[in-house]
Amino acid sequence: MISALNRLVDLVEEHLTEEFDVNGLAAALGTTEYHLRRMFSSLAGMPLSEYVRRRRMTVAAADVVRGEDDLLSIAVRHGYGSTEAFGRAFRAVHGAGPGDVRRDGGPLRAQPQLRFRLTVEGSTPMDTRIVDRPAFRLVGHAARVPLIHQGVNPHIQQHITALPQEEHLRLKALGDTEPAGLLQVCDDLDPDGTEGSELTYLHGVAVCRDTPAPDGLDAIEVPAGMWAVFRTAGPYPQALQETWAATATEWFPSNPWRLRPGPAIVAVLERADDFSTASCELWLPVEPT
Known part of the structure; x- marks a missing residue:
């Protein structure tokens, strides 16, 4: 299961600007989308959809701060059809709109890429x-x-x-x-x-x-x-x-x-x-x- 979750994280990174097939990945890894999503949310402390949104906005923030492209181009590049939809998602993660961040350089709340590791636990047997x-x-x-x-x-x-x-x-x-x-x-x-x-x-x-x-x-x-x-x-x-x-x-x-x-x-x-x-x-x- 740990390897399946890490492959899921890798898939998120490979398809940050587009939708990806969680069900197909689960089947290829010998599990189900239902179980994969439940285990991800339990171990990560957030739903998969929220992690994807945070990672997209973390990467998008770098484009916003660099200022090389207009906000509509950045919004479209990251899978949003309008600057309004992109702005709502951006503000929900960073606490400020993309225009404010471009002007002031922040605030920014980065979501690091997750990596699941096996730790030694279970000292108390589960009945x-x-x-x-x-x-x-x-x-x-x-x-x-x-x-x-x-x-x-x-x-x-x-x-x-x-x-x-x-x-x-x-x-x-x-x-x-x-x-x-x-x-x-x-x-x-x-x-x-x-x-x-x-x-x-x-x-x-x-x-x-x-x-x-x-x-x-x-x-x-x-x-x-x-x-x-x-x-x-x-x-x-x-x-x-x-x-x-x-x-x-x-x-x-x-x-x-x-x-x-x-x-x-x-x-x-x-x-x-x-x-x-x-x-x-x-x-x-x-x-x-």
Whole structure:
């Protein structure tokens, strides 16, 4: 995976002024675009699209400062059809428009070329199991919410607390298959993992494929497949979020599995009354590499 990510970075540099085929590269490297994008965003700390934009504007800034060409020529050279579109992208990266930078020589915020390297980590074993599950359904109450990487997501918290206590009990009684108990489900995740991008969050339970969803509940159909299940315990949600991050930095690079499209599921096994600590299982859909 490290070599695949570095080849992706090289491809970005080779095609900075044009679109390039991420899916074709992924296939040539024996992986998928979905997995490649998810691993890039997890390890780089930014979506691939944001890295490309920053690199393009870093290179474009040198053309702007040199002053040898007019701004429209520079905009077209770097893949923009107008000075207005180029100016918006330039300002988003550098904090100033190209005209101001040409006059004043700055400010400039350069994005260095990334290079991924393998570091020795994993001193703490990850409690993981691989599960082969038949098709099942997730039923419960769904909402569209923004993705937040750290801390409690207030939109999810509001969605859950708006449900009456008896509804939580009703949902729990409906569950009849693994993952057991009340579940926190994230579906339709942006492969780039962009902070603020929308996802579908479902508070519900897992039921067998043939179990009908009661009226008033949303349903997500989950096809048969393999799952990597990571057990975590400690301060909530910090321990869970750290484990989720470690799947990208430690587990996937050293195991013959890759992510496949599908919902990410958290099962809360035990928790403190105030939810300050919890033991959880993180279920991620995977397939062999």
